[in-house]
Amino acid sequence: MIKKAMIWVLLFLFFITSFSFAAEDRSNPQEQMAAAPMEDFPDIQEPMAEPTDARAVVLEAEINPERDQEFGAGTYIQEVTLEITSGELKGEVFQVDNILMGNPVYDVEVEEGDRILVGIEGSMDNVEGVHIKDYARDTYLYLIIGLFLVLLVIIGGIKGLKSVITIGLTLVLIVRVLIPGILQGYSPILLAVFISIVVTLVTIFIISGFNIKSFSAIIGILGGVFIAGIITLWIGSSAQLTGFSSEEAMMLLYIPQDVEFNIRGLLFAGIIIGSLGAVMDVGMSIASSLQEVKNANPEIARRDLMRAGFNVGRDIMGTMANTLILAYTGSAIPLLILFTAYEPSITEIINLDVIATEIVRALAGSIGLIMTVPITVFTGTFLFERYK
Numbered sequence: 384m385i386k387k388a389m390i391w392v393l394l395f396l397f398f399i400t401s402f403s404f405a406a407e408d409r410s411n412p413q414e415q416m417a418a419a420p421m422e423d424f425p426d427i428q429e430p431m432a433e434p435t436d437a438r439a440v441v442l443e444a445e446i447n448p449e450r451d452q453e454f455g456a457g458t459y460i461q462e463v464t465l466e467i468t469s470g471e472l473k474g475e476v477f478q479v480d481n482i483l484m485g486n487p488v489y490d491v492e493v494e495e496g497d498r499i500l501v502g503i504e505g506s507m508d509n510v511e512g513v514h515i516k517d518y519a520r521d522t523y524l525y526l527i528i529g530l531f532l533v534l535l536v537i538i539g540g541i542k543g544l545k546s547v548i549t550i551g552l553t554l555v556l557i558v559r560v561l562i563p564g565i566l567q568g569y570s571p572i573l574l575a576v577f578i579s580i581v582v583t584l585v586t587i588f589i590i591s592g593f594n595i596k597s598f599s600a601i602i603g604i605l606g607g608v609f610i611a612g613i614i615t616l617w618i619g620s621s622a623q624l625t626g627f628s629s630e631e632a633m634m635l636l637y638i639p640q641d642v643e644f645n646i647r648g649l650l651f652a653g654i655i656i657g658s659l660g661a662v663m664d665v666g667m668s669i670a671s672s673l674q675e676v677k678n679a680n681p682e683i684a685r686r687d688l689m690r691a692g693f694n695v696g697r698d699i700m701g702t703m704a705n706t707l708i709l710a711y712t713g714s715a716i717p718l719l720i721l722f723t724a725y726e727p728s729i730t731e732i733i734n735l736d737v738i739a740t741e742i743v744r745a746l747a748g749s750i751g752l753i754m755t756v757p758i759t760v761f762t763g764t765f766l767f768e769r770y771k
Contacts, residue, residue, distance in 0.1 A: 561578050
């Protein structure tokens with residue numbers, strides 16, 4: 384069983400590598416020009432070097448009231464002394480004017496001891512300027528990621544270790560296949576369907592091996608995801624969802640790559656990928672429950688086994704559907720507060736593109752989750768009865 388799983392993993396990694404190289408070879412002429420030596424294009428001036436990023440720690444920081452409004456009305460000048468803690472300038476100390484505009488979205492107001500990211504303009508031998516870019520948050524992110532992985536392995540044991548492997552493979556698929564494929568102009572919906580199939584197969588087979596439980600879960604998961612995708616395509620197209628419900632989607636129109644994005648397709652692909660996690664949880668839970676019931680009572684009748692599966696499925700369905708709704712609602716709390724503050728009509732609210740998009744996103748995933756229950760129960764009951 385382990386050998387079969389290793390073969391699947393090796394084939395999977397080979398396919399990812401092949402696809403990645405193929406995607407890199409499909410570079411457009413602009414990318415080839417950028418990679419060519421500058422002497423091949425004598426009429427083109429060499430672009431200015433971008434600022435170099437470095438880490439720093441704040442030694443002193445205070446607002447100078449005598450310099451208020453120096454850069455315009457409503458601005459404040461924070462005089463910051465910082466020390467570079469990475470790169471070739473490590474140990475160097477600089478005095479920096481940190482301009483604050485009174486807008487928390489853009490201001491990076493620092494205090495003594497804060498760890499920050501700075502941009503260094505010019506060369507290492509001739510520093511022309513240093514400016515504060517943002518807080519250094521990655522250390523804390525690595526900390527919580529490490530805590531998650533350690534707890535997963537300690538509490539989950541060998542299954543937890545397998546989960547770490549599947550998480551890594553899923554991230555590889557997204558970073559090396561899904562995103563590059565979309566940037567190369569492939570259909571985001573087809574890529575999302577492909578990713579869903581591969582992630583489901585690899586995850587279930589690595590976690591549970593090649594057995595009836597795994598095949599039952601796979602059929603139920605893929606059935607639920609495809610139903611969610613069909614509902615998304617149908618309702619989303621009929622409701623004329625544009626896909627421009629976020630600032631990030633609008634910014635895709637201005638990226639340097641010469642790609643004509645199907646923004647609506649990106650929206651639908653995101654809904655399909657987003658529903659996969661919850662659907663996978665439900666399908667695997669029901670398949671495991673069916674196997675445990677069958678192991679406890681090998682002579683159980685098909686009808687009784689099906690009834691037990693539906694009882695478990697209803698309990699899971701009642702909480703997981705609510706989980707999806709709460710997850711999408713939680714991300715939209717600022718928007719809900721705005722609506723409450725300005726009191727628009729219900730008709731106006733529900734017809735907004737951003738609200739309609741979130742409703743379709745939440746309910747399409749929930750419908751896929753609900754349909755995973757009967758598909759997994761019927762499939763599992765048939766397979767456990769057929770292959771005793």
